Amino acid sequence: MTDTAPRPTLEAVAARAGVSRATVSRVVNGGDGVREPLVERVRRAVEELGYVPNQAARSLVTRRHDAIAVVVAEPETRVFADPFFALQLRGISQELTAHDNQLVLLLTEGRDDHARVGRYLAGGHVDGALVFSLHLDDPLPGLIQRAGVPTVFGGRPGWSDGGRDVVYVDSDNRGGAREAVSYLVGLGRTRVAHITGALDQTSAVDRLEGYRDVMGVADPELVVRGDFTPAGGERAMRELLDHHPDVDAVFAANDLTAAGALRVLRESGRRVPEDVAVIGFDDMLPVAEQTEPPLTTVRQDIEEMGRLMARLLLRDLDPTGGGTAPAGVVLPTTLVRRASA
Numbered sequence: 001m002t003d004t005a006p007r008p009t010l011e012a013v014a015a016r017a018g019v020s021r022a023t024v025s026r027v028v029n030g031g032d033g034v035r036e037p038l039v040e041r042v043r044r045a046v047e048e049l050g051y052v053p054n055q056a057a058r059s060l061v062t063r064r065h066d067a068i069a070v071v072v073a074e075p076e077t078r079v080f081a082d083p084f085f086a087l088q089l090r091g092i093s094q095e096l097t098a099h100d101n102q103l104v105l106l107l108t109e110g111r112d113d114h115a116r117v118g119r120y121l122a123g124g125h126v127d128g129a130l131v132f133s134l135h136l137d138d139p140l141p142g143l144i145q146r147a148g149v150p151t152v153f154g155g156r157p158g159w160s161d162g163g164r165d166v167v168y169v170d171s172d173n174r175g176g177a178r179e180a181v182s183y184l185v186g187l188g189r190t191r192v193a194h195i196t197g198a199l200d201q202t203s204a205v206d207r208l209e210g211y212r213d214v215m216g217v218a219d220p221e222l223v224v225r226g227d228f229t230p231a232g233g234e235r236a237m238r239e240l241l242d243h244h245p246d247v248d249a250v251f252a253a254n255d256l257t258a259a260g261a262l263r264v265l266r267e268s269g270r271r272v273p274e275d276v277a278v279i280g281f282d283d284m285l286p287v288a289e290q291t292e293p294p295l296t297t298v299r300q301d302i303e304e305m306g307r308l309m310a311r312l313l314l315r316d317l318d319p320t321g322g323g324t325a326p327a328g329v330v331l332p333t334t335l336v337r338r339a340s341a
Contacts, residue, residue, distance in 0.1 A: 007051075007052070008049040008050060008051040008052075009051075010024050010025060010028070010051075012049055012051070013028075013042065013045045013046055013049055013051050016045035016048065016049060017038075017041040017042045017044070017045035018041065019038055019041065019042060023038060023042065024042050024045075027039050027042040027043065028042070028046070028051075066100060066101050066102060066127070067101060067102040067103075067104055067125065067126045067127060068096055068101050068102070068103060068104065068126055068127060068128050068129065068130060068310070068313065068314075069104045069106055069117075069120070069121060069125075069126040069128070069129040069130070069149075070089065070092055070103055070104065070105050070106065070129075070130045070131075071106045071107075071108070071117055071121075071129055071130070071131040071132075071140065071144075072085060072105070072106070072107050072108070072131075072132060072133050073108050073131070073132070073133045073134050073135060073138055073140055074107065074108065074133050075107065075108070075109045075110075076107050076109070078229075079107055082228070082229075082256065083284045083286050083287060084254070084282060084284060084302060085133070087284065087302040087303050087306070088132065088154065088302050088303070088305060088306040089103075089105070089306065090303055090306065091302065091303035091304060091305065091306025091307040091308075091309075091310070092130060092306040092307065092309060092310045093306075094303075094306075094307060095306070095307045095310035095311055095314070096310050096314075099310075099314055101127075101314070104125070104126055106120065108140070111139075114138075114139050114140055114143060115143070117140065117143065118139075118140070118143030118144070118146070118147060121143070121144060121147040121149045122146070122147035122148070122149075126149070127150070127317055128149055128150040128151060128152075128313045128314075128316070128317055129144060129149050129150070129151045129152075129313075130151070130152055130153075130154065130306075130309050130310060130313060131144065131151060131152075131153050131154065132153065132154025132155055132309075133154070133155070133201070134153065134155060134157070134158065134201070135158075135198070135200045135201055136158045136200045136201070136202075137200065141153075141157070150313060150316050150317060151167070151313070152167045152168065152169065152309045152310075152312050152313045152316075153166060153167065153168040153169075153309075154168070154169055154170070154305060154306075154309055155168065155169075155170050155201070155202055155203055156168060156170045156173075156202045156203075156206070156328070156330075157202070158201070158202045158205075165327070166327065166328070167312055167313075167316070167326070167327060167328070168327075168328050168329070169305050169308050169309045169312065169328075169329045169331070170202075170203075170305075170328065170329070170330050170331070171203075171300035171301075171305065171330065171331050171332075171333055172300075172330050172331065172332055172333045173202075173203050173206035173207050173210065173281075173300075173333075174206040174207065174209050174210040174213070175210065175332075175333060176207070176210065176281060176298040176300065176333030176334075176335075177206070177207040177208075177209070177210025177211050177213075177251065177281070177298070178210040178211075178213050178214055179298065179333070179335050180210075180251050180279045180281070180297075180298050180335060181194075181210065181211050181213075181214040181215060181251050182214050183279070183335060183341070184249040184251065184277055184279060184341060185214060185215075187249070187277060187341065189248045189249035189277055190248065191222065191244065191246050191247045191248045191249065192211075192215060192222070192247075192248070192249040192250075192251065193222040193223070193224065193240050193244065193247045193249065193250045193251070194207075194208065194211040194215075194222065194223045194224070194250070194251050194252075194253075195224050195225075195226040195232075195233055195236040195237065195240075195250060195251075195252045195253060195257050195258075195261060196208050196223065196224070196225050196226050196253050197226060197227065197228040197253035197254060197257070198226075198227045198228055199225060201228075203253075204228070204253055207253050207281060208223070208253075211223070211251055219244075221243055221244060222240070222244060222247070224236040224239050224240055226252070226253055226257045228253060228254050228256060228257060229256055229257070229260070230256050230257070230259050230260035230263075231260060232257060232260065233252060233256065233257035233258060233259065233260025233261040233264075234260035234261070234263060234264050235260075236257070236260075236261070237250070237260065237261040237264035237265065238264055241264070241265075241268055241270075247276060248275065248276055248277065249276060249277040249278070249279075249341070250276060250277070250278045250279070251279050251281075252278065252279065252280045252281065253281055254280060254281045254282050255280040255281065255282045255283070255284050255287040255288050255291075255295060255297055256284075256287060257280065258278055258279070258280030258281075258291070258295055258297065258340075259280075259287055259291050259295070261278060262278055262291050262292065262293075262295070262340070265278070266292065272293055272340050273293070273339070273340055273341050277296075277340065277341035278295065278296070278340045278341055279295075279296045279297060279298070279335075279340070279341045280295050280296070280297035280298070281297060281298040281300070282297060282298070282299070282300060282302065283297045283298065283299035283300070283336050284302070288336070288338065289338075291340065293338070293339035293340050294338040294339045294340065295338055295340045296335070296336065296337050296338045296339070296340045296341040297335075297336055297338070298333050298334070298335055298336070299333060299334045299335070299336045300331065300333050301331060304331065305331060308329060308331070312326075312329070
């Protein structure tokens with residue numbers, strides 16, 4: 001074992017800077033009322049000594065933990081397999097890091113985990129929460145409300161309690177779906193199918209509604225339920241080909257679903273886009289540019305969604321931030337044309 005040097009203390013910083021301990025405490029904790037020359041002396045002493053504030057003690061003064069919980073309402077097997085979550089977490093992490101906040105990641109495997117997350121948030125460990133990938137029957141919104149933690153949601157909330165004050169960030173799922181399906185119809189495709197996402201999530205519901213906006217009362221069997229995964233896309237595409245071998249276009253609820261559908265079309269001998277045109281949703285480059293052929297898809301800025309969620313929460317937490325966050329922000333989408341349609 002090796003001896004470690006004692007950690008520098010507030011007293012040591014005060015002695016080096018030639019000021020009182022209280023002055024050092026105000027400077028380190030962001031307090032007011034210290035003249036700029038003294039602030040510079042304290043900062044120089046902190047740097048020279050390598051002083052790191054004790055977070056627990058600092059929290060007693062500032063009533064802030066500089067930590068944000070990021071709650072993903074999915075099991076870890078899904079989170080670490082889907083690039084969507086990596087992109088959104090990267091956007092959140094970049095924004096929190098820029099404001100010297102820690103990210104605390106909380107995942108939910110089942111109902112017991114919901115209760116655990118609720119207890120953690122209510123325990124005063126974090127300043128706020130960013131929550132996404134909620135399902136319609138998810139108890140997390142109620143648990144979070146009871147915990148009294150400032151929260152921003154990723155995705156349009158699906159609960160019906162219109163009186164609840166909710167801040168959220170979403171993409172124009174319905175408008176993006178309309179643009180994709182309109183593009184397929186404009187190509188002359190007449191048997192346009194839709195493989196949905198998990199319909200207990202509002203993003204999937206909104207994309208289905210966008211499809212229906214264009215196709216109207218199309219053959220209901222042309223709509224097959226998926227779950228936002230490649231396996232779900234494969235299963236749904238096989239079902240479509242079994243019941244509707246004349247299908248000539250597919251709008252898939254996300255890029256992973258489209259990738260699964262493309263594999264099945266290739267196995268069945270269908271040419272893409274000559275026989276069947278395919279469009280996805282997300283424009284996740286690790287997926288969309290590596291499918292065969294490269295995927296035409298609806299782009300949503302997933303990283304920017306994460307950054308904006310964090311930005312809105314931090315603004316809400318900042319007493320000098322200049323007002324509360326807007327109730328809902330919906331980011332635009334864009335159709336990105338590649339070789340699959």
